[in-house]
Amino acid sequence: MTALRALIRKELLVLFGAPMAYVALTLVVLVTALIFFDHLRIYNQTLFLFASSNMGGFESDTVPDYINLRDTVFFPVMETMGITLIGLIPLVTMRVFAEERARGTDELLMTTALTPGQIVFAKFAVTYLFVTIMMVASFVYPAMAIIEGGIGAQHLASVFVGLTLHSIALASIGLACSAYTSNQLVAAVAGWAVGFVLWDFSWITSFSFVGERTIGFLDAISLHLRYGSFAEGIVNLAHLVYFIALAALAAAIARFSFDWRRVAG
Amino acid sequence: MPGLALCGFIALGFAAGAYYATGTFATFSKLNAVVGALALGVSAARAFGRVRGAGSPAFRGVLARGALSIALVLGAGVALERLADASQLQWDWSFERRFELSDGSRSRLAELCGRASATLYADEYDPRARSSRLLLRTMAATDCLPFTEQNLSDSAEAEDRFGIGSSNTVVIEVGDRFETVGRPTEGTLYEALSRLSLPDSHLLYVTRGAGEGNLSRSDGSGFSGLREALLTEGFRLRDLVAAAAEEIPEDADAVLLLAPERPLPATAVAALSAYLDRGGRLVIFLEPGADSGLEPLLSEWGITSPDELVIDPASGPVAGAAIGTGPLAFQYGSHPIAAGLDSGRMTFFPGVRTFKLHKPRPEDRMETIVYSSGRAWLSPDLDAVRRSRPPERPADAREDYFPLVVAARYPRGDIETRIVAFGDVQLASNQYLRALYNLDLVLNALHWAADRISPGTRPKVVAVSGRLQLPLPLQNTLTMFQGIGLLLPELLLVAGALFWARSRV
Numbered sequence: 206m207t208a209l210r211a212l213i214r215k216e217l218l219v220l221f222g223a224p225m226a227y228v229a230l231t232l233v234v235l236v237t238a239l240i241f242f243d244h245l246r247i248y249n250q251t252l253f254l255f256a257s258s259n260m261g262g263f264e265s266d267t268v269p270d271y272i273n274l275r276d277t278v279f280f281p282v283m284e285t286m287g288i289t290l291i292g293l294i295p296l297v298t299m300r301v302f303a304e305e306r307a308r309g310t311d312e313l314l315m316t317t318a319l320t321p322g323q324i325v326f327a328k329f330a331v332t333y334l335f336v337t338i339m340m341v342a343s344f345v346y347p348a349m350a351i352i353e354g355g356i357g358a359q360h361l362a363s364v365f366v367g368l369t370l371h372s373i374a375l376a377s378i379g380l381a382c383s384a385y386t387s388n389q390l391v392a393a394v395a396g397w398a399v400g401f402v403l404w405d406f407s408w409i410t411s412f413s414f415v416g417e418r419t420i421g422f423l424d425a426i427s428l429h430l431r432y433g434s435f436a437e438g439i440v441n442l443a444h445l446v447y448f449i450a451l452a453a454l455a456a457a458i459a460r461f462s463f464d465w466r467r468v469a470g
Numbered sequence: 471m472p473g474l475a476l477c478g479f480i481a482l483g484f485a486a487g488a489y490y491a492t493g494t495f496a497t498f499s500k501l502n503a504v505v506g507a508l509a510l511g512v513s514a515a516r517a518f519g520r521v522r523g524a525g526s527p528a529f530r531g532v533l534a535r536g537a538l539s540i541a542l543v544l545g546a547g548v549a550l551e552r553l554a555d556a557s558q559l560q561w562d563w564s565f566e567r568r569f570e571l572s573d574g575s576r577s578r579l580a581e582l583c584g585r586a587s588a589t590l591y592a593d594e595y596d597p598r599a600r601s602s603r604l605l606l607r608t609m610a611a612t613d614c615l616p617f618t619e620q621n622l623s624d625s626a627e628a629e630d631r632f633g634i635g636s637s638n639t640v641v642i643e644v645g646d647r648f649e650t651v652g653r654p655t656e657g658t659l660y661e662a663l664s665r666l667s668l669p670d671s672h673l674l675y676v677t678r679g680a681g682e683g684n685l686s687r688s689d690g691s692g693f694s695g696l697r698e699a700l701l702t703e704g705f706r707l708r709d710l711v712a713a714a715a716e717e718i719p720e721d722a723d724a725v726l727l728l729a730p731e732r733p734l735p736a737t738a739v740a741a742l743s744a745y746l747d748r749g750g751r752l753v754i755f756l757e758p759g760a761d762s763g764l765e766p767l768l769s770e771w772g773i774t775s776p777d778e779l780v781i782d783p784a785s786g787p788v789a790g791a792a793i794g795t796g797p798l799a800f801q802y803g804s805h806p807i808a809a810g811l812d813s814g815r816m817t818f819f820p821g822v823r824t825f826k827l828h829k830p831r832p833e834d835r836m837e838t839i840v841y842s843s844g845r846a847w848l849s850p851d852l853d854a855v856r857r858s859r860p861p862e863r864p865a866d867a868r869e870d871y872f873p874l875v876v877a878a879r880y881p882r883g884d885i886e887t888r889i890v891a892f893g894d895v896q897l898a899s900n901q902y903l904r905a906l907y908n909l910d911l912v913l914n915a916l917h918w919a920a921d922r923i924s925p926g927t928r929p930k931v932v933a934v935s936g937r938l939q940l941p942l943p944l945q946n947t948l949t950m951f952q953g954i955g956l957l958l959p960e961l962l963l964v965a966g967a968l969f970w971a972r973s974r975v
Contacts, residue, residue, distance in 0.1 A: 227966020
């Protein structure tokens with residue numbers, strides 16, 4: 206237990222002691238601020254345009270159904286953030302295992318009392334903590350704006366849960382990729398590629414030879430559909446389980462990398 | 471080796487791209503797919519063959535154990551996800567509880583519980599059917615409206631019988647009666663359920679002949695929308711010609727006056743007075759600047775209405791009018807008429823006068839249903855509502871929460887007289903009836919006056935956003951971005967720089 210605590214402390218120090226973590230945090234916060242405020246600005250302008258004298262005020266049907274916070278702000282912000290995170294999260298996860306392998310410190314780690322499972326747990330937990338902090342920091346603006354407006358705190362919470370789970374899923378994928386290489390660039394690109402492929406399979410419906418069952422299966426494993434329901438304000442138990450299962454699977458794959466390396470070199 | 475794998479990926483990419491671009495899986499695509507798959511396969515096999523110790527029993531054991539643990543996690547994850555999916559457990563945290571039924575729909579479903587069933591007729595690949603299906607499933611979850619689905623192409627007989635015009639049509643049946651809904655939304659289904667539930671019909675007399683709002687007129691200033699809504703809610707409407715009204719018929723459940731422009735004849739006023747004396751129910755809409763001739767009668771019942779315009783600067787410029795002349799009301803009294811209305815469910819009064827209340831008798835109950843904001847004041851300039859410039863504010867103007875809609879009950883022995891008075895009639899016109907929550911307010915008032923239980927908040931029928939969502943004025947948004955939106959990233963970078971500098975020491 207002491208060794209596990211020491212490893213977690215070391216991981217935290219490595220992560221938060223490096224300027225790269227703060228650069229990544231700053232980037233995410235800045236990108237969220239830009240995306241969110243731009244959409245909020247457009248929403249405000251559109252709403253006031255429809256409410257203005259030129260458009261006939263609040264006459265029946267003059268404020269279309271799609272002019273609302275959900276469709277005009279949260280949906281597009283979630284979509285853009287979802288794709289942006291696919292590129293950003295692997296930058297955080299790329300070094301976690303790959304750096305240890307490149308420096309050879311992973312073999313030192315194996316000589317401690319720690320099991321591979323504990324090593325994987327410590328690295329995943331610290332990365333999840335960092336990703337959660339990243340999401341909390343990036344949610345300062347939406348939270349302030351929406352709470353100031355007096356509406357939608359629960360919907361905001363749903364969006365936050367969705368984005369955090371999406372980030373944790375991407376971090377899990379990135380960590381699993383990082384566990385199989387000593388090259389940080391390869392880890393980042395692989396994490397990005399897997400995340401990008403898993404993001405959305407709707408394009409595959411254009412292939413006529415792909416059957417309904419295959420499309421249904423691919424829809425079920427795609428991140429986009431699961432994550433999208435949180436933007437709608439729906440917190441679905443099946444979607445929560447999906448993200449947790451994805452994280453557990455990635456952890457199992459990362460754990461297997463230790464055995465693989467032991468026998469395959 | 472990486473070169474071969476890379477070539478495989480490129481070939482597969484071109485195979486998919488060519489298919490996606492041309493829509494056909496032609497020779498080029500097929501050839502690339504085969505070459506790509508082969509290259510990847512060979513590359514993978516050769517890579518595996520080069521793994522040190524691949525053939526040893528130790529390797530096979532480790533590989534098997536690892537693969538088994540991954541398979542177990544995957545299997546457990548899939549099983550749990552399927553279980554969670556089957557439980558259909560979810561929480562609706564959305565604005566307006568979009569995925570929950572309104573009070574009105576629940577009330578109508580309860581009335582028809584066990585008697586109604588719904589069928590969705592849709593083409594196999596009609597994407598619109600998805601939301602209709604979700605909506606019907608939500609209604610079916612109340613155990614009051616079971617629903618089935620039929621392929622439209624297999625339902626020629628039903629098409630003729632129910633008059634189905636297109637895919638994505640819902641038919642609700644109650645015994646031999648049915649309603650066909652062409653564009654199913656919660657609002658249109660609610661209306662169909664209302665027509666089928668036919669609550670005890672109440673007779674509403676509507677005065678005419680003194681310049682009142684016209685229930686037959688369908689343009690923006692007409693009131694045909696109100697007529698339709700009243701019929702949907704189960705009211706029967708009958709005209710009461712003011713000039714000939716010497717007595718209000720005994721069968722009247724309530725009398726509705728839509729802002730007479732000219733004073734009602736003395737005989738009509740006397741008839742209404744006698745009607746109220748015997749426990750009548752009156753819903754009257756007044757209009758700033760219009761003398762209905764009923765003001766003295768209302769005064770006898772403790773309701774006076776100074777002919778002044780309520781200016782509420784908190785509402786800003788709405789519907790092309792000057793700032794404050796069209797109050798957006800969001801403060802309501804605790805009363806059945808305001809049931810379901812709250813600060814997020816506003817009502818809009820395009821030009822409104824206020825009321826003063828004084829009880830004729832101690833046992834009477836007089837209440838304000840809708841208030842202006844506390845920044846409102848009264849202006850004698852009644853034409854201000856038609857100008858784009860706000861009226862001059864008198865130096866002695868008093869700011870207050872002015873009543874915009876009032877309701878009163880007058881128990882007199884075994885009978886009870888009820889009066890509801892609105893300071894504006896335009897909110898019930900076709901132009902504004904379905905704006906915000908005006909319809910709910912007006913119908914609740916008529917239900918209460920006629921001593922009926924209102925079904926509660928109604929689903930929106932037209933495509934107007936339920937809640938008016940004004941998160942922040944534009945200027946505040948920009949200020950917030952410049953103030954906090956840039957401050958937090960700056961602080962984070964400073965923290966990073968400090969850590970970095972400290973780690974170098």
